[in-house]
Amino acid sequence: MKLEDKYLKFVQWSDEDAAYIGWCPDLFPWGGVCHGDSESQTYEQLCGLVREEVESLHTAGKTLPQAITRPMKEVMAA
Secondary structure (H helix, E strand, C coil): CCHHCCCCCCEEEECCCCCCCCCCCCCCCCCEEEEEHHHHHHHHHHHHHHHHHHHHHHCCCCCCCCCCCCCCCCCCCC
């Protein structure tokens, strides 16, 4: 597993921006960091930004932020 794989990445359509917005809350807590016309283009761009950030922090000898964001699991009826 690559270091950047532990960080969840999200892409969602924004009516306000009329574009797809990409964000990774554990690395970029301030919100969306990229946008695009298609979901796949935006996700590809986001993956590149996450990879660059992880490499930059790792190269600088800084501690990577803890990956704490988790997807919701479906609730099983008891």
